[in-house]
Amino acid sequence: MIGRVCGTGSYLPIRTVSNDELSHVMETSDEWIRERTGIRFRHVALEETTSDMAAEAAARALKNGEVNADEIELILTATSSSDVIYPSAACIVQKRIGAQNALAFDLNGACSGFVIAFNTAQAYIRAGIYKTILVVGAESMSRLVDWSDRSTSVLFGDGAGAAVFELCKDAPYEHVVGVRGDTLIRVGGPCREQRMTMDGQAVFRFAVTTIPQCVNELCQKAGVTPDDVDWVICHQANVRILDASIRRLGMPAEKFYRNLDRYANTSAASIPLALDEMREKGLLQSGQRIILVGFGGGLTWAGVMMEV
Ligand code: ACO
Secondary structure (H helix, E strand, O other): OEEEEEEEEOOOOOEEHHHHHOOOOOOOOOHHHHHOOOOEEEEEEOOOHHHHHHHHHHHHHHHHHHHOOOHHOEEEEEEEOOOOOOOOOOHHHHHHHOOOOEEEEEOHHHHHHHHHHHHHHHHHOOOOOOOEEEEEEEEEHOHHHOOHHHHHHHOOOEEEEEEEEEOOOOOEEEEEEEEOOOOEEEEOOOOOEEEEEEEEEHHHHHHHHHHHHHHHHHHHHHHHHHHOOOOOEOOOHHHHHHHHHHHHHHHOOEEEOOOHHHHHOHHHHHHHHHHHHHHHHHOOOOOOOEEEEEEHHHOOEEEEEEEO
């Protein structure tokens, strides 16, 4: 038994902020940000809360999957930027979409959060506990970054993505995970004023080692080669991280989906946002083998290989 994604949805804040706009409030430039990261602009939640975005993405995923809210038995929201400690973002989603039969809780796996939640959903389905699960990744990173730190604040954006899983009798599925209790990326400080600090270059080295390692391990576990993989959807942090990983793997760059030029790093939301965008564009075809790779604060990493 396995859970198969039967519907996806996403939500992006209405307000976009370009690199040029940032250059009016801090010492930076469009050229520096584009060259070092590939980011052109990002969405910033001025009106929306993390829960607003999560609930909207969730409602769209239900609609896309033609699943009724009362069929959902579990809601997992991956976030490191919930509006309050409780009610959790997942509980607010539960109420907003009217999923009256669902248990709901948040999971904080930083930028790996969606893939960790994905694996958690699979574990519940494999154990025969639930058949229909909603997994959401939602972040308001603009509220966590220190806007006086130009080397970190320009990298992030806000948004949410969601996927509905339904029990399916037989489908290939592999996963890998890892944790290294390191503080290269940290969100800390007095309560309500927690801000992010990051050693960018060390995180870069961590990411370009972790992505190829995850892809290779997943292929080995599944008894396939990277040639047999149709798509790799990595956490969208930096185009140079993606390019270096692609070079190390020797895989065609076209197999790596990228959209971070428009969204920047949306942490736990980046992979479900990409999944939903790819579905909308008709890029995901039944039977394709895809890999998801998340990596980030913790440090954590998580990967899955599945069939669409
Ligand atoms: N605009 C202009 N100049 C800047 C900016 C900016 N926004 N930020 C830093 N600089 C300056 C620095 O002050 C430094 O100036 P100096 O040479 O006078 O001292 C210069 O640019 C070079 O700085 P570096 O830090 O060496 O730049 P680097 O090439 O390493 O790029 C970056 C920095 C983009 C952060 C890179 O290290 C990186 O992408 N790391 C990965 C970070 C990441 O993606 N993290 C997220 C993954 S995990 C997660 O998602 C939470």
